[in-house]
Amino acid sequence: MNHSLSIPALTEDLSRVLIDADTIDRRVNELARKISADYADTDGTLLLVGVLKGSFIFIADLARKLSVNHVVDFIALSSYKGDQSGNVRLLMDTRENMENRHVLIIEDILDSGNTLDYLIRNFRTRNPASVKTAVLLDKPDRHCVPITIDYLGFTIPDVWVVGYGLDYNEKYRTLPYIAEMFPQA
Ligand code: XMP
Ligand code: MG
DSSP, X not given: OOXXXXXXXXXXXXXXXXXXXXXXXHHHHHHHHHHHHHHTXXXXXEEEEEEETTTHHHHHHHHHHOOSOEEEEEEEEEEOTTOTTOXXXXXXXXXXXXXXXXXXXXXXXXXXXXXXXXXXXXXXXXXXXXXEEEEEEEOGGGOSSOOOOSEEEEXXXXXXXXXXXXXXXXBSTTOXXXXXXXXXX
């Protein structure tokens, strides 16, 4: 991919590029190859469920590299920030039926684990054939709930990151790279 003409510069909020666009692209390719191989012999169409909004770029890139039949769906959640109980609320459900289907949850980042824990439990009640997870970024220092990530992009330190779908108050989602922010006051 040639990004050389228009790589957006870091602004004063951003301390450094943590993962550049080419590195992301190579890793997403690897994940897509692994997922395609793993699901090649399963029955039915793979159901990808992207968690809005943060996963929208990751799911778009990943899905277009898959060589297995798949459909794309989305779910939207809200978590009560600052609430240690891990309360997660469903804002918009999927449209597809999960019964007897292989479901792959596509998430931007694993932090406390509350979001994925909620989703995995919720989806298992819908009698899918299987539920697995593909997560672009993992912050292992932040986990409160144990979660198995089946397909992981990158492990990162406990810093706030933006770009490639991730935001800070809706800013920076469409940066082509993942950048680290300076700690906010
Ligand atoms: P939990 O704690 O449920 O959180 O695993 C997952 C959600 O937290 C958000 N999150 C971030 N978003 N930069 C972001 O833009 C970050 O560094 C970050 N850390 C956590 C995100 O919505 C994720 O789905
Ligand atoms: Mg998210």
